[in-house]
Amino acid sequence: MGVSINALSTAWGREFTTISEPHFLRLVSMLPRSRRAEYTASIIEQLNPNWGQLKGIEVSLHSQGLKRMEKIRPSIVNSPDFAEFAGILLGDGHIARKTVVITLNNRCENEYADYVCSLVEKLFGKTPSKSVRGKGSCICVFVHSTELAAFLAEQGIPLGARKLQTIRIPRVFMENDVLTRCFVRGLVDTDGGVFRKSRHDMRLLIEFKSLNTSLLKLFEDGVKRLGFHPSTSGGNAIRIQTQAEVHRYAREVGFSNHKNLIRYSQWTQQ
Helix, strand or coil: CCCCHHHHHHHHCCCCCCCCHHHHHHHHHCCCHHHHHHHHCCCCCCCCCCHHHHHHHHHHHHHCCCCCCCCCCHHHHHCHHHHHHHHHHHHHEEECCCEEEEEEECCCCHHHHHHHHHHHHHHHCCCCEEEEECCCCEEEEEEECHHHHHHHHHCCCCCCCCCCCCCCCCHHHHCCHHHHHHHHHHHHHHHEEEEECCCCCCCEEEEEECCCHHHHHHHHHHHHHCCCCCEEECCCEEEECCHHHHHHHHHHCCCCCHHHHHHHHHHHHC
């Protein structure tokens, strides 16, 4: 299992520390089947996957003399703008303890970077900064805010590298068509886009790519909820491929990223 005897017998056995879900499930799987339900039913509390990071943020704030972490208005979680921002952040963003950064293509996404900045100001009342990185190929939108990083982590968007982490989003995103459309739009506008099927096949497709399987599943569930019929490609991409559904996506979900809007407009006129 990759853990020490001390962790098994003392830290976990005497309930001095919490146990991660994967390790708990692995231990339960070693029990006779007749006893597994007994142990899974004994779970007292299942913590946010980012609880340790959130605790670190809270301690950091206390060390700065703040009695408690200021809360950003919870009501914004139910807004279309926040649903789209969450999609953008999960597509091309990264959260550290004190900073939120979204990295875009400097050659074709400058207008979109301005759009992202306006969303941040509208939602959180904070003014982002922009910086060109990667020898001029990338434009980064930075928001320096411990409170914002904590708020986003509370919504299920993990801090640090996300490749192997489980992504969770506010439940309301998948209970309201408007929020689902905005969330999907944010994902496609960052880690997806409008493409042609091949050099010799001029038909269009909408594609979203991710190495995080839980995020792929969220995208798939979202577009299915909106009535689309997606297909998988290469194990790390979900596509909308029928031409009728591609055009319906453009009408009903749309694009905030001008790169995708221009591609769609130009290619449909050819």
